[in-house]
Amino acid sequence: MIIAIDGPAGSGKSTIAKELANELDFVYLDTGAMYRLVTLKALNEKISFDSLKNIVDLSENKNNNSDFEIIQNMKKILENLNIDIKKNRFFLDEIDVSDEIRKPVVSENVSNVAKIKQVREKLVGLQRKFSKSKNVILDGRDIGTVVFPNAELKIFLVADAMERAKRRYKELILKNEDITLDEIYKNILERDKIDSTRKESPLVKAQDAFEIDTTFKTIEEVKDDIKSLLRKSAK
Numbered sequence: 001m002i003i004a005i006d007g008p009a010g011s012g013k014s015t016i017a018k019e020l021a022n023e024l025d026f027v028y029l030d031t032g033a034m035y036r037l038v039t040l041k042a043l044n045e046k047i048s049f050d051s052l053k054n055i056v057d058l059s060e061n062k063n064n065n066s067d068f069e070i071i072q073n074m075k076k077i078l079e080n081l082n083i084d085i086k087k088n089r090f091f092l093d094e095i096d097v098s099d100e101i102r103k104p105v106v107s108e109n110v111s112n113v114a115k116i117k118q119v120r121e122k123l124v125g126l127q128r129k130f131s132k133s134k135n136v137i138l139d140g141r142d143i144g145t146v147v148f149p150n151a152e153l154k155i156f157l158v159a160d161a162m163e164r165a166k167r168r169y170k171e172l173i174l175k176n177e178d179i180t181l182d183e184i185y186k187n188i189l190e191r192d193k194i195d196s197t198r199k200e201s202p203l204v205k206a207q208d209a210f211e212i213d214t215t216f217k218t219i220e221e222v223k224d225d226i227k228s229l230l231r232k233s234a235k
């Protein structure tokens with residue numbers, strides 16, 4: 001069985017998905033973390049993100065020399081991608097980078113990596129493989145629309161942008177990150193824009209998804225809403 005939880009950054013997807021998976025004895029897959037792993041790899045390889053911003057398809061013929069080089073480097077990164085997920089810890093080239101992928105520098109650049117067609121194809125393939133013959137809760141942006149359009153239950157979480165920024169701010173301050181609420185708010189708005197307007201699998205609610213606004217709800221309330229939808233969908 002597949003439960004798809006989609007929605008914008010900070011809408012509560014990962015907290016809700018993780019706790020529900022524990023309670024229902026499902027496996028949890030955080031697909032955003034996979035896009036973050038590829039972004040971290042590209043940052044480590046010193047890919048120029050200023051130029052990468054303009055690239056959405058690695059099979060395009062770019063005349064510009066620097067773009068050509070970036071496309072070749074991104075292709076190499078995807079061909080040799082070595083990522084792994086064990087017990088909700090994330091590994092890049094065998095190293096646990098679970099904390100590093102949450103850093104602001106990754107958040108600032110991940111949407112531009114996630115809009116590249118071949119990055120999506122590669123990660124969607126891995127997501128389907130990972131979920132084969134298991135009960136899985138996946139969270140992301142395109143789970144109910146593209147990765148698992150036949151998922152048994154589809155949830156679309158939304159929340160006010162400032163409330164989402166405050167949630168992220170609290171998390172990052174606890175990790176001693178040097179960042180302001182305003183910076184996070186701007187990053188969230190920018191990511192919403194890139195994620196929902198991109199050509200490949202944009203962030204949209206699947207027609208048959210249930211929308212839950214989490215702005216004024218507690219985690220428990222949202223989980224209860226989803227559990228009751230689950231009971232109804234099983235009937």
Ligand code: DC
Nearest residue numbers: 009031032033035110114140141142
């Ligand atoms: O959920 P998150 O904030 O960790 O996701 C990071 C980025 O990855 C997000 O800005 C868009 C992208 N993403 C995506 O395009 N598709 C997914 N299924 C999950 C995340």
